[in-house]
Amino acid sequence: SAGRTGMGAVMGSKNLKAIVVKGNSFVPIIARAEKFKKSVKKTLNFILNTTTTKVLREFGTSATVKAAHAVGDLPIKYWTKGKWNDVDDVSAEKLKENFVIKRKSCYGCSIGCGKIIEVKNNDYNFSEWEGPEYETIAGFGSMLLNNDLEAISIANNLCNDYGFDTISGSSVIAFLYYLYNNGHIEKDQIDGLDLEWGNSEAMLTLIRKMAFREGIGDLLAEGSNAVGKEFNIPSSKIATINNLEAPYHDIRSCYGLSLTYAFAPRGACHTSGDVFKVLRRSNEVDYSSLGIKKLDMFANNKKMAKYSALLHDYRALYSSLITCFFINPPPEYMAELITTLLGIEFDIKKLKLTGERIFNIKRLFNIKMGLNSDNDQIPEILLTPTKEGAVKEKTPDFDKLKSYYYKIRKWDPSTGKPHVQKLAELGLENLEL
Ligand code: SF4
Structure with missing residues (x-):
């Protein structure tokens, strides 16, 4: 299947084996080799000592x-x-x-x-x-x-x-x-x-x-x-x-996940923003440099919407870097790896901005293909509370969270489009639809 959405089948049906991208600029293989090696060592040391990694290996x-x-x-x-x-x-x-x-x-x-x-x-x-x-x-x-x-x-x-x-x-x-x-x-x-x-x-x-x-x-x-x-x-x-x-993570157990699914660029997707995972493991990896701190999984508030958006952006960057989302050093380690690898100063601010730009570009692409705010929905079956279990009788206030999400994103809730002002902030004004 080559991942979700059946892209592998589509490629197979067209006899497409690979896509090659050609550019004109020189990209150094490793810009700051010694510093990069040190960053890799530091990152590996962190990752290999987390409980998550130990459990994944076992x-x-x-x-x-x-x-x-x-x-x-x-x-x-x-x-x-x-x-x-x-x-x-x-x-x-x-x-x-x-x-x-x-x-x-x-x-x-x-x-x-x-x-x-x-x-x-x-x-x-x-x-x-x-x-x-x-x-x-x-x-x-x-x-x-x-x-x-x-x-x-x-x-x-x-x-x-x-x-x-x-x-x-x-x-x-x-x-x-x-x-x-x-x-x-x-x-x-x-x-x-x-x-x-x-x-x-x-x-x-x-x-x-x-x-x-x-x-x-x-x-x-x-x-x-x-x-x-x-x-x-x-x-x-x-x-x-x-x-x-x-996918098989229940939004009734982490309310922000409803936004992750509803706004995921390719349809319901947990890897497009793993708010459920990040909040549950907040003792293990510190995401405070991104602006994410501990939060009640059942919060229906602005913070939950903000965290969902931040993680949409962060994972959009991860996808562009072709990085597995099981590999989670603190975000500042990622910034350091990118800086030393590419030789481009990449601090947390730039990391967040780049992720946000990618996420907004995906949104614009989808809007151009006909998506609008009517698509930003969750079916009732996923919101209906269960009568038993750990999240008995619980369900997110999806409409409330959604309205926060539009505000945080600076997207128009009636059309689903990013506001012109937001596009300007991101340097994407030339993509206005
Ligand atoms: S890259 Fe990710 S999915 Fe692959 S083995 Fe490593 S942790 Fe597992």
Whole structure:
């Protein structure tokens, strides 16, 4: 899938292998080599000693499953429940104990959070493959009330082989289970499949059907909104934002995340701004240089909106730097790395400004493509409080947070466009729409 949104499939369909960018200016490889080496050492020393890194190395992102459940961050039964008694069955410990055989790392990364697993005598004759990440365990596990970790691991490999994003792939399947179990669709509309919650065999069948566009799989391949349209389901019941399936962090457990999802440039995306992660781990990494301090996860105030915006900007810069968002030194370390690498003075002020410019340029691009403030929404299903669990009866005041967000951004709430004055502040006046 080459990440979310199916870009890999689009590129594949056009036989596009790579995009080369050519410029005229000379870019030194490492401008201040000795200082850069020192900065790298300092940064590594910080990162490798954090608890997050130690946990990622030991268990990978699957360690988040139980932790997320404990704080109400794990979505359950297509976002309708707040507690799942089987969560231990799909935990990182279970994965490690039964399936993990070694660690795997992206090129050059000293954390190495990936896991290679093996499921002996599996029906698919798969040998070794990549273990499921947190999002995949949530999507094919808790979202479907499926406690079969072996089936989740197989689903992960099928999705990887077929080129599916496991978040959207699992979410559209969970949506079908939700429709079936709530009486919106009948067996004869879904190729006679029994989609009782927890049925992992049907889940694997649906992945295959989706890949080969067989029967109901042909519709699933079009995404959740297409499924909703086919069965006359109101958009309020579909867990998508701007046509992208919501990732598996629950906005009812961190209110600022509602803004992260609603304003993410590519549709619902937790990596576009991880306010939930930063606030939860504020003891570990100090973000005060960005202007972010400890805050109640359930705050519906201006500060929460500001932090969401600041992290949108910061992660926009991260994306442009092609930096993994699991690697989190204090922001001033990042500024120092950029300065010594590129030889450009890059203090915190410049770091924030650059991130804000990138985020606003993405916004302008989307507006040019037809986006407006009507797109800045969260579907009701994600805002409906659950009746149990760690965030029982809780939900953000999204409209209030949204109005703060527009003000902080200096965007027009009626059109969604950045004000001219904001564009001038960012040196982007030539991009006014
Ligand atoms: S770059 Fe990120 S995703 Fe890859 S191994 Fe390192 S921490 Fe994990």
